[in-house]
Amino acid sequence: MEQSSASRGRFGIHGGQYIPETLMNAVLELEEAYNQYKEDPEFNAELADLFNNYAGRPSLLYFAANMTADLGGAKVYLKREDLNHTGAHKINNVLGQALLAKKMGKTRLIAETGAGQHGVATATAAALMGMECVVYMGREDMERQALNVYRMRLLGAEVRGVDAGTATLKDAVSETFREWTNRIDDTHYCLGSVMGPHPFPTIVRDFQAVISRESRAQMLEAEGRLPDAVLACVGGGSNAIGSFYHYINDKSVRLIGCEAAGRGIDTWETAATISTGRLGIFHGMKSYFCQDEYGQIAPVYSISAGLDYPGVGPEHAALHDSGRAEYVAITDDEAVDAFEYLSRTEGVIPAIESAHAVAHAMKLAPTMRRDQIMVVTLSGRGDKDVAAIARYRGEDLHE
Amino acid sequence: MSNCTLGDGERPTQRAAANGERTRDERPTQRAAAPRRSFPHIADAFANSPNGKAFIPFITAGDPTLDVTEKLVLAMSHAGADLIELGIPFSDPTAEGPVIQEANLRALANKVTTDNVFNMVARVREQSQVPLVIMTYANVVYSYGIERFAARQAELGMGGVILPDVPHEEKEEFDEPFAAAGLDVVSLIAPTSHERIRAIAADARGFVYCVSSLGVTGVRSQITTDIGAMVSLVKEVRPDLPCAVGFGISTPEQAARMASLSDGAIVGSAIVRMIGELGEDCVEPVADYVRRMADAVHGV
Numbered sequence: 001m002e003q004s005s006a007s008r009g010r011f012g013i014h015g016g017q018y019i020p021e022t023l024m025n026a027v028l029e030l031e032e033a034y035n036q037y038k039e040d041p042e043f044n045a046e047l048a049d050l051f052n053n054y055a056g057r058p059s060l061l062y063f064a065a066n067m068t069a070d071l072g073g074a075k076v077y078l079k080r081e082d083l084n085h086t087g088a089h090k091i092n093n094v095l096g097q098a099l100l101a102k103k104m105g106k107t108r109l110i111a112e113t114g115a116g117q118h119g120v121a122t123a124t125a126a127a128l129m130g131m132e133c134v135v136y137m138g139r140e141d142m143e144r145q146a147l148n149v150y151r152m153r154l155l156g157a158e159v160r161g162v163d164a165g166t167a168t169l170k171d172a173v174s175e176t177f178r179e180w181t182n183r184i185d186d187t188h189y190c191l192g193s194v195m196g197p198h199p200f201p202t203i204v205r206d207f208q209a210v211i212s213r214e215s216r217a218q219m220l221e222a223e224g225r226l227p228d229a230v231l232a233c234v235g236g237g238s239n240a241i242g243s244f245y246h247y248i249n250d251k252s253v254r255l256i257g258c259e260a261a262g263r264g265i266d267t268w269e270t271a272a273t274i275s276t277g278r279l280g281i282f283h284g285m286k287s288y289f290c291q292d293e294y295g296q297i298a299p300v301y302s303i304s305a306g307l308d309y310p311g312v313g314p315e316h317a318a319l320h321d322s323g324r325a326e327y328v329a330i331t332d333d334e335a336v337d338a339f340e341y342l343s344r345t346e347g348v349i350p351a352i353e354s355a356h357a358v359a360h361a362m363k364l365a366p367t368m369r370r371d372q373i374m375v376v377t378l379s380g381r382g383d384k385d386v387a388a389i390a391r392y393r394g395e396d397l398h399e
Numbered sequence: 400m401s402n403c404t405l406g407d408g409e410r411p412t413q414r415a416a417a418n419g420e421r422t423r424d425e426r427p428t429q430r431a432a433a434p435r436r437s438f439p440h441i442a443d444a445f446a447n448s449p450n451g452k453a454f455i456p457f458i459t460a461g462d463p464t465l466d467v468t469e470k471l472v473l474a475m476s477h478a479g480a481d482l483i484e485l486g487i488p489f490s491d492p493t494a495e496g497p498v499i500q501e502a503n504l505r506a507l508a509n510k511v512t513t514d515n516v517f518n519m520v521a522r523v524r525e526q527s528q529v530p531l532v533i534m535t536y537a538n539v540v541y542s543y544g545i546e547r548f549a550a551r552q553a554e555l556g557m558g559g560v561i562l563p564d565v566p567h568e569e570k571e572e573f574d575e576p577f578a579a580a581g582l583d584v585v586s587l588i589a590p591t592s593h594e595r596i597r598a599i600a601a602d603a604r605g606f607v608y609c610v611s612s613l614g615v616t617g618v619r620s621q622i623t624t625d626i627g628a629m630v631s632l633v634k635e636v637r638p639d640l641p642c643a644v645g646f647g648i649s650t651p652e653q654a655a656r657m658a659s660l661s662d663g664a665i666v667g668s669a670i671v672r673m674i675g676e677l678g679e680d681c682v683e684p685v686a687d688y689v690r691r692m693a694d695a696v697h698g699v
Contacts (some may be wrong), residue, residue, distance in 0.1 A: 004571035022589035182614035187424045281537040295542025296490040
């Protein structure tokens with residue numbers, strides 16, 4: 001049997017709700033509230049207002065003329081999620097969940113964060129909506145991203161260091177789940193990606209789907225046709241699923257997710273879950289995970305803290321199984337080259353996460369015809385990564 | 400039931416337990432007398448206790464070593480434990496507090512695997528038929544192969560599994576292969592379960608694990624949940640199904656109170672903390688503690 005007949009929230013065989021009984025009523029209430037509000041005109045008007053007048057949506061679909069000319073193949077468009085308030089796509093999901101939590105009568109948001117982008121976005125939404133906010137962050141990551149820790153505190157959030165396990169993102173997720181079992185009544189877990197137990201993968205996808213809703217309309221407006229390929233980086237997979245969603249039924253559009261290969265998929269220092277992982281059950285979902293032969297979750301590595309997670313969202317796992325989406329692995333070296341390339345070529349410094357998608361665009365565009373079109377989602381801006389890239393290149397630069 | 404099962408009259412005396420585990424020359428007889436699959440089910444652990452109430456200690460297998468785990472299982476059985484929960488360590492134990500999290504990491508650092516936990520259980524089975532249940536996380540069982548895991552447990556005369564990250568909605572995928580092997584996947588109910596309790600109890604097997612408090616495992620000075628109300632909801636649906644309470648229990652008084660409100664008490668963190676502090680010297684102190692706790696539960 002692949003799954004239980006009572007199981008909810010499946011994408012093919014993936015997904016489900018593998019969480020302690022203590023949290024079951026909380027996720028059932030969340031699902032019920034979401035089903036009520038997602039069709040509610042007033043809720044949607046409020047969210048649209050936050051998107052447009054607070055987060056700065058719609059984000060630009062920018063024609064990268066220099067990159068197109070330089071690569072000499074497909075026309076390259078960049079979907080500029082880096083221009084959103086707080087500098088990344090994370091704000092789309094956070095504004096949606098914070099508004100939903102508020103409607104549910106919750107007064108406190110808790111969240112996990114890796115590099116700090118989702119933590120900053122959650123702290124921002126909490127400040128805006130007058131909610132209490134606690135962010136869990138691996139102790140290792142707090143040291144590496146001291147600026148984001150201060151940013152969250154500036155926004156009024158409490159940042160709690162996680163020393164358990166490897167003291168990185170997966171441990172921050174585990175600790176946030178533990179805190180949620182401890183305090184449910186007034187608290188919403190604002191999960192940062194299309195992962196975890198149902199209904200999170202669906203809720204987060206729906207809030208991020210604004211990316212492809214806009215880009216599809218913008219592309220039809222600019223070119224009068226759909227793109228031939230859509231590229232996005234994949235950690236848990238929220239910007240990628242948001243970038244893909246409204247193209248899934250357009251079979252002519254190739255959907256390509258770019259995972260973090262770290263030092264290579266033939267090494268242990270990788271976070272490329274679909275390329276190297278196996279089917280498993282962890283953090284509330286059935287999906288692909290980097291793990292050993294006994295199911296112990298593997299420590300993963302990528303230069304990009306935002307992609308440094310041992311699993312992938314269940315909808316991506318299903319899109320991989322069905323072959324509707326392709327997943328490729330991009331190494332640290334390739335991502336850093338792309339980071340520098342886009343900075344020099346277009347005057348746009350991408351997040352190191354997004355640079356994984358740019359790296360694949362650099363390989364793919366020259367193999368495509370000049371009358372073909374690709375959209376690359378820039379999930380975030382790269383200011384946060386400048387010091388780390390300098391160090392990668394051997395310069396002693398600290399924030 | 401096999402005649403070497405530790406029933407009422409056969410429970411070793413405290414003095415025998417204090418003398419340590421059974422001698423090696425007892426082993427061949429024990430093994431010959433224990434035909435395959437003639438093993439105690441989880442429910443027998445309750446039925447065979449002096450007063451129908453079970454004391455259920457938890458330890459993480461391989462902490463500090465599998466040899467010590469083997470000695471602990473035998474010593475806890477001699478000290479009056481009715482059912483022993485053996486944890487197979489997992490890298491990311493999301494339902495555990497710091498004490499058991501650290502035990503999991505210590506065991507994994509010792510290269511403990513599912514297979515060598517089963518091999519240790521095989522050594523225990525040469526000496527004891529104490530009822531045993533595995534506590535671990537879904538991925539450990541799923542990764543091993545659910546049917547294969549159940550078959551190995553059945554071969555070793557174990558009672559089944561407790562999987563804190565498999566709620567009622569996801570249980571069937573695990574339940575069916577385990578039931579086919581004659582084993583139980585234990586259901587949990589929590590203070591937040593409310594109206595879910597009846598449905599969970601309706602198809603629960605073995606016993607119902609009553610989670611006493613919100614949050615994760617760990618010692619608590621007070622348990623404020625209305626345990627009696629949770630248990631009576633279970634009993635409305637399944638009058639004969641045992642309920643045991645876990646999370647937060649550390650003193651004989653707490654254990655006796657929980658056993659008076661239900662059919663047993665489960666203690667993990669208090670024991671695992673002793674093991675963490677005492678290392679290889681933990682066996683006798685843990686046995687003494689288990690004896691006090693088991694006496695408290697059996698004295699209700």
